[in-house]
Amino acid sequence: DYDPYNPFSLSEDQGLKTYLGVESLFMATEIGEEILKYVRRRAQLVIFKYSKCENFEPIIPYLAMNYFDRVITKENCTSDSPRCLDLLALCCLTLAWKMRNQNFTIPKLQAIQPDLHAITRKEFHAMELHVFKKLEWELRAVTPFCFLRYFEPMSDPICSINRITTNKI
Amino acid sequence: MDEKPQRFEKLDREGIGTSSMSRQPMYKHLDTETGKRTAIRRLLLKPELQDSFSQSSGLPSLNAAQEEEEEEDYYGVPCMTIREVSLLKIMNHKNVARLVHVEPDNEERFLRLYLEYAGVDLTTFLKENPIWASDPKVTKDLVKQLLHGVAYYHSVDAAHGNLRPHNVLIDIDSSKENVQYNLLITNLQLLPDTLQSNYKAPELLLGSKELSPAADMFSVGCIFFEMLKKKPLFETRHDQIDKLFRLMGTPNEDDWPGVTQLYGKKLSEYRQLKPKNLSKSLFLSDVEPAGVHLLSKMLCLNPNKRITAADALKHRYFADIDPEQQFKTTITATASSSASTSASVIP
Numbered sequence: 001d002y003d004p005y006n007p008f009s010l011s012e013d014q015g016l017k018t019y020l021g022v023e024s025l026f027m028a029t030e031i032g033e034e035i036l037k038y039v040r041r042r043a044q045l046v047i048f049k050y051s052k053c054e055n056f057e058p059i060i061p062y063l064a065m066n067y068f069d070r071v072i073t074k075e076n077c078t079s080d081s082p083r084c085l086d087l088l089a090l091c092c093l094t095l096a097w098k099m100r101n102q103n104f105t106i107p108k109l110q111a112i113q114p115d116l117h118a119i120t121r122k123e124f125h126a127m128e129l130h131v132f133k134k135l136e137w138e139l140r141a142v143t144p145f146c147f148l149r150y151f152e153p154m155s156d157p158i159c160s161i162n163r164i165t166t167n168k169i
Numbered sequence: 170m171d172e173k174p175q176r177f178e179k180l181d182r183e184g185i186g187t188s189s190m191s192r193q194p195m196y197k198h199l200d201t202e203t204g205k206r207t208a209i210r211r212l213l214l215k216p217e218l219q220d221s222f223s224q225s226s227g228l229p230s231l232n233a234a235q236e237e238e239e240e241e242d243y244y245g246v247p248c249m250t251i252r253e254v255s256l257l258k259i260m261n262h263k264n265v266a267r268l269v270h271v272e273p274d275n276e277e278r279f280l281r282l283y284l285e286y287a288g289v290d291l292t293t294f295l296k297e298n299p300i301w302a303s304d305p306k307v308t309k310d311l312v313k314q315l316l317h318g319v320a321y322y323h324s325v326d327a328a329h330g331n332l333r334p335h336n337v338l339i340d341i342d343s344s345k346e347n348v349q350y351n352l353l354i355t356n357l358q359l360l361p362d363t364l365q366s367n368y369k370a371p372e373l374l375l376g377s378k379e380l381s382p383a384a385d386m387f388s389v390g391c392i393f394f395e396m397l398k399k400k401p402l403f404e405t406r407h408d409q410i411d412k413l414f415r416l417m418g419t420p421n422e423d424d425w426p427g428v429t430q431l432y433g434k435k436l437s438e439y440r441q442l443k444p445k446n447l448s449k450s451l452f453l454s455d456v457e458p459a460g461v462h463l464l465s466k467m468l469c470l471n472p473n474k475r476i477t478a479a480d481a482l483k484h485r486y487f488a489d490i491d492p493e494q495q496f497k498t499t500i501t502a503t504a505s506s507s508a509s510t511s512a513s514v515i516p
Contacts, residue, residue, distance in 0.1 A: 002252060008259050009325035091245075098248045099255065106245050124245045129273055132246070132254075137271050139255035 002099055004059045005148060007140035012149065019146045026142045028069035036072065042082070043068050043089035050093055050113055059145070063096035064089070066141045071134040087119060091127040099139055176201055176270065177283060185290070185357070186335065195357070197286050200269055207269050208286040210357050211279045212250050250280065256327055257282070264318030266338070266355035284355050288340030291392065295334075295399050298341070305457070307350065308396045311339065312389075313487055314352035319389055320478035322354070323382040330380035331356055332388035333368045334395060367403045368392065371420070371470050374410050375432040383472035386481070390467030397456055397464075410439070416451070417470050418444030425471035459486040 003009065010018055044065065051061045068089055097104045106124055110116045132139075177198040185195050185208060197206045257268040270283040288294070295302045302308070315337060322329050329336075338353040370387035372379075394402040403409040414420075419442045420428045429436065447468075448454060448461045463486045466476035476484070 002255070003326075011324075094245060095251065098246075098251050102248050102252075104248065121245070128246045132251075132271075137254050137258050139251060140259050 002140060004063060004100065004141075004143070005145050007142060007146065015146070016150055019142050023142045023146075026066065026070070026138065028066075028073040039072060039085055040069070042085060043072075043092075046086050046089040047093050050090060050109070050116070051097075053112060057100060060096045060100055061093065062143065062145075063099065063141060064093040066143060067092040067095060067131060067135060067139070071131055074134050087123060087127050088131070090116075090119070091124065091131050094124070095128060095131060095139065177207065180206070185286075198283065200283070203269075205269075206286040207283040208355065208357055210282040210284055212253065212282060254280070254282065256325070260321070260325065262318060262321040264314050264352055264354060265321055266353045284357070285353065286338060286355065287351065287353055288338050291334035291337040291339060291395070294339045294341075295396070299399070301341075301348070302396070302399065305460075309460075309487065309490060311350060311352055311396060312393050313482065313490065314350070315354065315389060315392065316478050316482050318352065318354040319385055320482060322385070323478055328380040328382050329354065329356060329385050329388075331358075332385055332392065334392060337392060367401075367405070367409045369409070370472065371410065371413055372432075372472050374413075375435050377431075381472060382477065383475045386467050386475050386478060387472075389478070389481075390464055393464055393467060394451065397453065397460070398451070402451075413468075413470075414439055414442050416445055416447070417468060418442050420470045424474070428471070457486070459484070459488075462486070 006015065008015075008018060047061045047064045047068070051064070071088065071092070094104075094106055094109065097109075106116075106121075178201055180197045180199055185197060187194055195208065197208055199205075200207050254268070254271060260267070266285040268282055269285055271280055272283075273280050289297070319329065319332070332354070336355050336357060338355055340351040340353070342349040342351065368388040368391040370381075370384035372381075373384055391402045403412055418424075419439050420436065421441070422429060447465050448456070448458070453461050453464075463476070463481060463484045466484075467481065469475040
């Protein structure tokens with residue numbers, strides 16, 4: 001099963017080397033343009049708004065932002081409509097959710113967030129596929145969290161948990 | 170992928186069987202970028218159909234007309250598809266077929282996964298190379314590679330779920346002095362041949378739906394037997410349980426604690442039988458005792474007691490393989506006799 005803290009299911013001794021080697025593949029190119037910064041902030045708002053739920057897991061919006069950044073820096077979508085960008089952010093969120101929780105479905109999310117009924121099935125479907133294409137199906141993202149287990153023994157466990165939560169915001 | 174629409178070329182003369190999903194013949198495809206062969210696996214983008222296929226691998230009960238009608242019934246990409254593809258993306262092992270490319274079809278109704286393909290499948294290999302395949306060293310080498318691949322699957326917390334000779338590919342490299350065999354585990358959904366031989370673990374036959382590493386190991390056991398005797402262990406689907414219990418004994422609380430609670434109702438249909446001597450009843454007298462012992466460990470009815478892939482690799486059956494030579498089986502006398510078959514296989 002998928003563990004975002006160890007996406008390649010590697011043992012502790014192989015992990016460090018591999019993750020250091022491939023980490024850059026999962027990083028977005030630098031966001032320099034002012035407009036992209038604006039777009040990113042908007043996506044953050046969308047993702048956080050809809051990720052609120054009962055069993056909230058901070059890793060889900062984090063993964064979603066990782067997907068979003070990677071997609072947005074690969075294409076020039078500043079000209080796209082705000083609705084399109086919102087949908088992109090939303091689909092990054094649904095995909096991150098599906099990776100993490102097998103029982104997640106879009107209708108379930110719509111039940112909690114009724115305003116999402118404005119988006120049709122076809123739109124969801126097409127956008128999710130678009131995200132896959134841009135990410136080249138590499139959804140098991142290598143994130144800074146993969147390195148946590150190498151630092152954890154060195155620091156106070158409570159301190160490291162605090163860092164996770166601060167990193168989120 | 171607008172930039173390279175023609176990356177994969179269909180190799181019309183190299184059919185590999187019939188797809189269990191579309192009922193169309195399947196062909197190998199040439200990857201024009203790398204010159205390597207690939208085979209396509211299709212994953213439906215409609216969740217409810219996906220479920221029915223994964224449960225009845227090889228026996229699709231839905232007809233095409235029904236599928237057409239439910240066109241509007243999908244909702245985003247199904248969870249299992251996402252998980253499966255992203256898992257395949259990270260898999261990297263010399264005995265596991267790599268995922269070369271993924272693309273949706275034009276109507277975005279299913280995904281085409283281009284999986285690495287090399288050589289021939291195990292059934293064809295056994296049929297076309299009777300002499301090589303009868304060499305105990307070759308069998309040992311191949312079983313070991315198979316276990317390495319399966320162990321890799323299990324090490325990334327995945328189970329294959331559909332291990333059968335069709336999904337085991339063998340590439341023969343006779344260009345060097347020592348003939349080399351390279352084994353690849355793939356996962357294609359092909360219709361079984363007319364013989365509906367079965368490789369499913371007893372817990373799955375008794376009603377469990379869980380794909381587990383232990384269930385994979387039972388399939389490895391069936392494949393191991395097939396390599397040894399050149400015929401499937403269970404030739405028909407319907408009486409597999411019956412045959413299995415006659416061989417390994419009907420499971421009881423002593424050797425499989427909890428079995429009555431799990432499958433008691435189904436088990437009551439079968440007579441209580443005692444396990445038999447595997448070597449005698451399967452005519453394995455020509456196989457070394459360590460091999461029979463390993464086979465019995467793989468066919469163990471209780472999934473919790475069944476040997477794991479990692480442990481099987483440490484079994485004494487493999488003790489006499491030189492670790493450096495493990496992928497180089499020396500066959501000099503028989504190399505020429507089958508060279509023609511292998512030549513057509515290697516691109």
